[in-house]
Amino acid sequence: MYKACIFDLDGTLANTLDSIAYFANCALQKCGYESIDNEKYRYLVGNGADRLMHAMLGAVCGAGGYTEDDIGKLREIYDDLYESDPTYLVTNYPGMHETIKALKAAGIKLAVLSNKPHNCTTVIIGALFDAETFDLCYGQQAQVARKPSPQGALLIAEELGIQPKD
Numbered sequence: 001m002y003k004a005c006i007f008d009l010d011g012t013l014a015n016t017l018d019s020i021a022y023f024a025n026c027a028l029q030k031c032g033y034e035s036i037d038n039e040k041y042r043y044l045v046g047n048g049a050d051r052l053m054h055a056m057l058g059a060v061c062g063a064g065g066y067t068e069d070d071i072g073k074l075r076e077i078y079d080d081l082y083e084s085d086p087t088y089l090v091t092n093y094p095g096m097h098e099t100i101k102a103l104k105a106a107g108i109k110l111a112v113l114s115n116k117p118h119n120c121t122t123v124i125i126g127a128l129f130d131a132e133t134f135d136l137c138y139g140q141q142a143q144v145a146r147k148p149s150p151q152g153a154l155l156i157a158e159e160l161g162i163q164p165k166d
Helices: 017-030 049-061 068-084 096-105 118-128 151-160
Strands: 004-007 109-117 136-140
Touching: 004 151, 017 049, 017 068, 049 068, 068 118, 096 109, 109 118, 109 151, 118 136, 136 151
Parallel strands: 004 109, 109 136
Antiparallel strands: none
């Protein structure tokens, strides 16, 4: 039997797509670009904010139609907006709370590992779940390689005292 479960945040524990799309489109508009349809963000997200910025500008400017300075400016505005209210438009998935409670009741250690910035990850998890729900909660941090690298998951296993196979 497994001894621990590591969950992603975006699209697994919570529906954050509308939130990400909202702040991303606000940042695009502040930089003078057109918005992107919310559903298109489903295919742009998942690899961290830096790659999201590239994907967004690629969608509105075309490949090669932007500079690294454009990326940096967009990222700074996006981060400021997103960090101002990371739970905005975030919703729970039906049944997720019950699933998490059942795992916790079965003695399974629980953790979150997200490519979302660490500070936003902890705020969202803290707003959606009771404080004692997860044993560890990690968002993207400079010293840990972004998923799909196994580094974050292996670090969590080590900190929980669990073998990766468990």
